[in-house]
Amino acid sequence: MTESELYDPARFPAFAVTVDLVVLTVRDSRLSALLIRRGEEPYAGRTALPGGFVRPAESLGQAARRELAEETGLADLPVHLEQLATYGTVDRDPRMRVVSVAYLALAPDLPAPTAGGDAADAHWVAVADVLPELFPAAQNRAEGHPPFAFDHARILADGVERARAKLEYTPLAAAFCPPEFTVGELRRVYEAVWGVTLDPRNFHRKVTGTPGYVRPAGGTTTRQGGRPAQLFTRGDVTLLNPPMLRPA
Amino acid sequence: MTESELYDPARFPAFAVTVDLVVLTVRDSRLSALLIRRGEEPYAGRTALPGGFVRPAESLGQAARRELAEETGLADLPVHLEQLATYGTVDRDPRMRVVSVAYLALAPDLPAPTAGGDAADAHWVAVADVLPELFPAAQNRAEGHPPFAFDHARILADGVERARAKLEYTPLAAAFCPPEFTVGELRRVYEAVWGVTLDPRNFHRKVTGTPGYVRPAGGTTTRQGGRPAQLFTRGDVTLLNPPMLRPA
DNA sequence: GTAATAGTGTCTCTAAGACAATATGAA
DNA sequence: TTCATATTGTCTTAGAGACACTATTAC
Numbered sequence: 001m002t003e004s005e006l007y008d009p010a011r012f013p014a015f016a017v018t019v020d021l022v023v024l025t026v027r028d029s030r031l032s033a034l035l036i037r038r039g040e041e042p043y044a045g046r047t048a049l050p051g052g053f054v055r056p057a058e059s060l061g062q063a064a065r066r067e068l069a070e071e072t073g074l075a076d077l078p079v080h081l082e083q084l085a086t087y088g089t090v091d092r093d094p095r096m097r098v099v100s101v102a103y104l105a106l107a108p109d110l111p112a113p114t115a116g117g118d119a120a121d122a123h124w125v126a127v128a129d130v131l132p133e134l135f136p137a138a139q140n141r142a143e144g145h146p147p148f149a150f151d152h153a154r155i156l157a158d159g160v161e162r163a164r165a166k167l168e169y170t171p172l173a174a175a176f177c178p179p180e181f182t183v184g185e186l187r188r189v190y191e192a193v194w195g196v197t198l199d200p201r202n203f204h205r206k207v208t209g210t211p212g213y214v215r216p217a218g219g220t221t222t223r224q225g226g227r228p229a230q231l232f233t234r235g236d237v238t239l240l241n242p243p244m245l246r247p248a
Numbered sequence: 249m250t251e252s253e254l255y256d257p258a259r260f261p262a263f264a265v266t267v268d269l270v271v272l273t274v275r276d277s278r279l280s281a282l283l284i285r286r287g288e289e290p291y292a293g294r295t296a297l298p299g300g301f302v303r304p305a306e307s308l309g310q311a312a313r314r315e316l317a318e319e320t321g322l323a324d325l326p327v328h329l330e331q332l333a334t335y336g337t338v339d340r341d342p343r344m345r346v347v348s349v350a351y352l353a354l355a356p357d358l359p360a361p362t363a364g365g366d367a368a369d370a371h372w373v374a375v376a377d378v379l380p381e382l383f384p385a386a387q388n389r390a391e392g393h394p395p396f397a398f399d400h401a402r403i404l405a406d407g408v409e410r411a412r413a414k415l416e417y418t419p420l421a422a423a424f425c426p427p428e429f430t431v432g433e434l435r436r437v438y439e440a441v442w443g444v445t446l447d448p449r450n451f452h453r454k455v456t457g458t459p460g461y462v463r464p465a466g467g468t469t470t471r472q473g474g475r476p477a478q479l480f481t482r483g484d485v486t487l488l489n490p491p492m493l494r495p496a
Numbered sequence: 497g498t499a500a501t502a503g504t505g506t507c508t509c510t511a512a513g514a515c516a517a518t519a520t521g522a523a
Numbered sequence: 524t525t526c527a528t529a530t531t532g533t534c535t536t537a538g539a540g541a542c543a544c545t546a547t548t549a550c
Contacts, residue, residue, distance in 0.1 A: 013304045014262035017336070017347050056261050056345060060336035086334040086349050088265070088308035097304060099265050099347065101334050184528070202513060204530065209511090220521095226528025227520040241496070242511070248489070432501070450540060452503060457538090474501025475547040490538070 020051035022159030043149030182229035212237030268299035270407030291397030430477035460485030
């Protein structure tokens with residue numbers, strides 16, 4: 001029996017629990033995150049991830065979904081949402097002991113967050129502009145973004161790395177695309193998230209040759225210019241075999 | 249500004265935060281977990297993961313290390329420790345609202361936990377005996393283990409799956425081995441964790457051909473019987489390239 | 497000798513990557 | 524026409540998996 005287990009259940013050490021959201025999308029061929037500008041102390045004016053306290057009657061996942069709906073102003077979004085990691089160093093919030101459970105959300109290019117409510121200060125920011133070290137190949141026009149509050153730079157970096165890894169082994173790249181998409185659009189997702197360029201010919205052969213990844217939708221589109229491209233929908237596999245490998 | 253953010257910092261919703269440990273090792277060529285038998289309500293008599301409350305002055309990782317040292321009776325163990333996931337459904341503990349951060353620890357075959365203190369009720373159990381569905385290939389002699397408390401069966405299953413995945417892309421299999429080990433011993437780790445049998449010849453070629461995975465230690469041993477085997481130590485890479493692939 | 501494990505070699509096949517060539521729309 | 528993107532094809536090479544064979548100990 002540990003010392004800590006001798007606590008009376010009514011006198012356990014009390015923590016605040018929050019959820020923070022790493023919401024990623026691809027806009028204009030750039031990996032972008034939904035970020036807010038903090039309006040109050042601590043870290044007033046700093047860049048931060050959307051999030052908030054978990055309520056007593058909701059699970060962690062429910063809290064993440066609720067915050068996501070509040071921040072984007074839309075409900076029932078077709079977004080992928082998964083738990084990322086939990087951050088609980090002693091001094092991460094100067095006000096009190098806070099443990100934050102981070103969630104990763106992947107979304108197709110959404111309309112700009114609606115004004116009003118929480119979303120007033122939320123906006124899409126290219127990750128390369130706030131965390132240039134994650135995109136060593138790009139020329140980083142560092143724009144005037146305030147530094148991050150709390151440990152949110154680290155959380156965002158962890159979310160990007162998780163997304164990069166998941167694109168290899170799962171069909172999650174399609175979560176960044178509308179319901180019907182072309183092979184070229186899917187390739188631009190990989191290029192934006194990984195920060196690389198891929199050979200369009202090998203990529204095409206690979207995607208269409210991986211069983212269950214994409215299914216022909218029947219039509220074509222010219223929304224990307226050039227020769228009309230076939231439209232596809234997501235297939236039914238949850239694990240890619242063979243995987244899509246990141247260039248070394 | 250959400251309703252929840254209007255809380256006065258001194259009146260935030262209070263949660264209890266615990267850490268639970270999935271401690272895995274390989275004993276007698278079987279993947280085994282360190283489990284305890286609960287002595288008190290709720291779930292008295294049930295099987296559970298070791299763990300306990302996070303203290304106000306320690307980080308999550310520090311709490312995990314402390315609990316690990318308390319449960320195994322040894323400090324400064326050469327174990328790999330990483331955060332697994334966080335579990336926070338509303339009713340997972342009937343006493344109060346508890347959020348549990350699970351950690352995964354991988355250890356070489358340790359001495360049996362020392363009697364006295366916390367470790368009194370801790371013992372190694374083959375995972376195939378308590379979660380036979382994770383080892384469909386084995387004939388499962390279901391021994392008389394009490395069912396799991398809380399959601400600990402799920403946490404253990406998640407930990408095993410994490411370990412299985414990490415063996416593919418990282419050199420973590422060596423974390424189950426003593427400082428010097430043979431290729432055959434490393435292969436038996438893969439076989440025990442994945443629940444498969446591997447071709448010793450292809451495995452040998454693969455491990456010794458992956459740059460930085462293992463480094464010759466100079467000596468040989470016959471502790472496994474048969475022809476003397478070369479001893480190796482862990483190499484310096486953190487990511488295997490090419491990866492060790494699980495058989496389909 | 498036999499049994500057991502270690503280690504090497506060889507073959508086949510899948511798939512990754514480089515890159516030529518063709519197809520089909522828009523301006 | 525030119526330009527941009529899509530799609531097919533071909534070649535080379537790395538590596539996974541099957542499996543024959545040899546090596547070195549204990550008994």
